[in-house]
Amino acid sequence: MENRFPHVVIIGAGFGGLTAAKSLKSAPVRVTIVDRTNHHLFQPLLYQVAMAGLSPADIASPIRSILRKQRNTTVLLAEATGVNYAERSVSVRDDEREEKLFYDYLVLATGGKTSYFGHNEWERIAPGLKDLDDAVEIRRRILLAFEEAEKEHDPQRRKDLLTFVVVGGGPTGVELAGAIAELARFVLARDFRSINPRSAEILLLEGGPRILPAFEPDLSESAELQLNGLGVNVRVNAQVTNIDGNGVYLGPELIRSATVIWSAGVNTTSFTMCLGVELDRSGRINVQPDLSIPNHPNVFAIGDMTRFFQDGKLLPGVSPVAIQMGRTVARNIKYDLAGKPRKNFRYFDKGNMATIGRKAAIAQIGSIHLSGFIAWVAWLMVHIFFLIGFRNRIAVLFNWAWSYFTYQRGARLITGRKVRENTKQTKTNETNEKTDKISFVSLFFVCFVFSLLNSASGT
Ligand SMILES: Cc1cc2nc3c(=O)[nH]c(=O)nc-3n(C[C@H](O)[C@H](O)[C@H](O)COP(=O)(O)OP(=O)(O)OC[C@H]3O[C@@H](n4cnc5c(N)ncnc54)[C@H](O)[C@@H]3O)c2cc1C
16 A cells, blocks of 8 residues: 555454444555454353353454455554654554554554452452453353362362352343353253252342343343343342452352352553543543544544443443444544545444343343343344354354254363363363264254255256
8 A cells, every 4th residue: 555645553453443444445544453462352252152152263353364355454463552642653562572653543442351440359269251361261260160069079169169150230241140050051961970050059249229220120120030030140239349269248248159250340451541631430531522532633532442422321332332433433534534524423322232041132222122032033143243254153153053952062161271181081072072063063054054055046
């Protein structure tokens, strides 16, 4: 791409940054997109990786391959560490070196990270779910808890190992609690000899008066009932005061548990601290109506790292907001270059969904409220549709069909820790067996789809 074109540097290839880059595909600009990971992650399905339903590669795509046909765009694997507004440069570094990228326009889209509200010491005991490493770690802890309970003779310790606590009743907490219950009741139930995984206790703790506060109260209530149906014990107004190796404390009450998962808070990444702009308590930037940051019209911020009020209401930290912001910023850059006035951002809310488990979900689309099977089908369709990459869509569809019909999970691997050689051997055999079955079912589906496509093209 010719150097005479303005240089747009985008930091972060999540929902917002990637959309901004793609929307600049045909614009007369050079785009450089920088991310500290080499993949775009579909965070809404992270809980499926944590619950062994999907493999990491099913929900992530290399950024380089997503943008390979976009000739005006360069991808850099590096971490942004600071911005110099005076010289219009952003510092980026990888393991080897640090360099400056000079920009005409800068788009910041670095998203958020798990927040422990000042109790970072809880992170070691209660991991949050924000990236693939977190998901694999949570999967490891949950599967290991069942393995250790199988060997445990002390009844109290066994009970602790079979008690799972999820802190935070937002969509991620609800998904995780529902998925642990399904894993225990349907998937693992027949695989153990000394323990009954069905007896596992799953608690969802919410500090406020109801779970899923972003939904209307009738849907929160429906979600709670659906969770109860799966065997999840929901406790509202449950303020966590401490978490340690024994479990979770609600004031003087201790809920004993060996596995605690945190899904109660999100903060922006530390990168926002070096931007020299005013931040709210969660580190978010108050952006201007055109999404530029105060006093820097050529620097935009989008997605979870921003705070944007529309009609007096704070926009939620969800992917449609980030995607629409990404499009607006690309359009405003194009308007600038065409000498037209910028447009202000306006979010179009297409609805809100949360899944609870197999055939259980809620959806709020304007005044339409859905729950149960129909909401679950809608949730499934939307998530398949928005997944990036044809391979991922097919893989996820197959894996879900497999889990749905067989009550099995293909990604039940314990990785990330050295397990004893004999345990490793047993697991490997189990995995190979499962992989063979998956391959067979996948092959069957592929043949089926292709024969359908063939017969359709022949007509
Ligand atoms: C578990 C989970 C479930 C969710 N479920 C849903 C859901 O069902 N529906 C929904 O709409 N939303 C959901 N969300 C929220 C949604 O994923 C976010 O709102 C969305 O990802 C925000 O997009 P973004 O572009 O702002 O940031 P992100 O998508 O988080 O992307 C930020 C990118 O910036 C990169 N980055 C960060 N710092 C740096 C740096 N210094 N240098 C270089 N790169 C950097 C990161 O690697 C990342 O790729 C969920 C989120 C989580 C964590």
